[in-house]
Amino acid sequence: MQYDLKVRPSSFYIHWPFCPYRCHFCHFVALAAHEEYMQSYHQVLCREIQRYLDLHSGKLALKTLYLGGGTPSTYPLNLLLDTFAILKESVTFEADYECTLEVNPGTVTEDHFKVWQQIGVNRISLGVQSLNEVVLKKLNRHQSTFDVEWVIQRAHNFFKSVSIDLIVGLPGVSVQQWQDALKKIVQWPISHLSIYFLTVHEQTPLYFGVQKKTVLLPCDDEVVDQYYWSIDFLKQHEFEQYEVSSFARHKAQSKHNSAYWNREPFKGFGLGAWSFDGSGRYQNEKNLMSYFSLIEENKDASFFQEQLTPDQVWLEKLMLGLRQHKGVLFSELTEGLSDEKKEKLNERIQALGEQGFIAFDGVRLQLMPKALSVENYLIEKLSF
Ligand code: SF4
Known part of the structure; x- marks a missing residue:
């Protein structure tokens, strides 16, 4: 890959x-x-x-x-x-x-x-x-x-x-x-x-x-x-x-x-550099001599390649979206989810909203100030 x-x-x-x-x-x-x-x-x-x-x-x-x-x-x-x-x-x-x-x-x-x-x-x-x-x-x-x-x-x-x-x-x-x-x-x-x-x-x-x-x-x-x-x-x-x-x-x-x-594609160059092409993540070799050899032999420099699964994409959208003040669109999170999961997600959001961790206006989810230091805990609560 x-x-x-x-x-x-x-x-x-x-x-x-x-x-x-x-x-x-x-x-x-x-x-x-x-x-x-x-x-x-x-x-x-x-x-x-x-x-x-x-x-x-x-x-x-x-x-x-x-x-x-x-x-x-x-x-x-x-x-x-x-x-x-x-x-x-x-x-x-x-x-x-x-x-x-x-x-x-x-x-x-x-x-x-x-x-x-x-x-x-x-x-x-x-x-x-x-x-x-x-x-x-x-x-x-x-x-x-x-x-x-x-x-x-x-x-x-x-x-x-x-x-x-x-x-x-x-x-x-x-x-x-x-x-x-x-x-x-x-x-x-x-x-x-x-x-x-x-x-x-x-x-x-x-x-x-x-x-x-x-x-x-x-x-x-x-x-x-x-x-x-x-x-x-x-x-x-x-x-x-x-x-x-x-x-x-x-x-x-x-x-x-x-x-x-925002999960836009980027290309990284050099030792240990990461890249993302929209569907997969790659990391270049981290050992200097191995990196040299790969490039000198005209080979791909990455030692790690990962095609993201739909679950990983969903989690990335949630994590990277919530990090930002603008938050994440609810429609992005529900895209492709079964009705049962949509309902579960909605319930979890409501519960975290009542606890003052999340603001949700029906369109967009945003972290409330008190949630900024416990982001990982919230991700866990929202994830399937
Ligand atoms: S050793 Fe690490 S933290 Fe220190 S300057 Fe270099 S890259 Fe930065």
Whole structure:
């Protein structure tokens, strides 16, 4: 099973796995301190992109392009220019095209901004996570608030939108420190903010620290309170929540992430990159040497392929729809369901509505504020 070539995705994702260090909470496909492979990775990545583009007649029209990682701000500029030269030969960029590049503070100069602007990057996503340097250092993340502010104070002169990522629930960040950080952040010239709950992934140093009790996590109630405090506070500062973790002001919602949540096809390139062709999900090989071999032997780079069953499609619609403020259409959920299941679903929605978790106007289901932190529980309640 391979990505359907009849599909012409309007979103691309490019993965740059290299990082200067490995954060203790990281579960991404990332390679710390392996700069010696950057050049060869770049060549193989370009080959993968070129090979895919060659399979299409005419140019593909892109609405969004996302350079994620890893740390794509460490992509050497001369190499990045090559990658975009390849892309520009075979794709066109729509008028409201969004091109995002993930940036780690402390890895950039103004030269980076100039080149990124030149190739069409118009949005950067800065991994801030916390303004508490001591906490970050304990998690093996080496950045300073000075590095963060250095980027923030300059980036808005180059890019239409600057987004930052934060993690709520990091061990050692007090409620007061979290609130003080957000008070500072809303004064920055940014238009987008993502707040993620800390997740302890198995086999990470954070996981082992928690198991050994050398790392003490804040209690769940405290973290949930901080999240709700943040929603209210951000609202007062014009940040509209449009997804469980995402807030935008000046209409700067992420088009790329919205394409994921709306289940639009996208094609990913690079180590461990995911793709979706509308009916199947694919993930590229995560082992660097195996990825190299597959591309060099002109083979498909994916090691995981899954044709979604009707039940999986239904669950995706429910989960991805409810994550978004706009919610999910009831008609999308009842399409193809037996009368018996339709009735059951209706009963469950009514019950969750009475408990104040869900708003349902007969057309659309939306999460109520108190449900935002228990989304998974609700999905379970609604699922068959
Ligand atoms: S910078 Fe990001 S991708 Fe790299 S190790 Fe840290 S969390 Fe993982």
